[in-house]
Amino acid sequence: MFSRSCLTTAGVFIRLLKSFQPLHRLSDSVPAHRCGRLAVLRSRSRLPPLPGAHWIRRYHTNTQMPKKEKAQVKRQPAAAEAEASGPVTRDKSGAVTITVHAKPGSKHSSVTEVSAVEVGVSIAAPPTDGEANAELIRYLAEVLELKKSHISLDKGCRSRNKLIRVDSCLSPEEVLRRLKQAAG
Helix, strand or coil: CCCHHHHHHHHHHHHHHHHCCCCCCCCCCCCHHHHHHHHHHHHHHCCCCCCCCCCCCCCCCCCCCCCCCCCCCCCCCHHHHHHHCCCEEECCCCCEEEEEEEEECCCCCEEEEECCCCEEEEECCCCCCCHHHHHHHHHHHHHHCCCHHHEEEEECCCCCEEEEEECCCCCHHHHHHHHHHHHC
């Protein structure tokens, strides 16, 4: 079918192609403004680089970004956790906070219960126009033996569950002791 000389020529050509080492830079004969365009065209077509083509920077798509290490949270001692679980705690700013369940409209103001979650307080004022909130602050100032200006309503102005902020030198343990003493 093929002559012996044709097969020999094809074998030499194949050996020549296998030993060919492609250059990765264009020769100086190609102008610089065409080098970039030629390299971009070759990189888009995903063909092997032409002999003498520029280095083509390829970005790997299968690599992942490095992950941030999570900051380790320091655990507070068990005594601080037990303190934070009760109705009287110390907030981030250093003030003492009391979780109160208000019961407005009673005959007289009193501390009804001190549970592990909240302090129940009956208030002798109707829940209209902030009268019950004002009476709650007045009564807690009387029980804790503080000025009314040291006690403020932090959250829950329209709710029965309130968060009272006490700005004084009293510790949470002392506030809790005085509330339990008022409860009887």
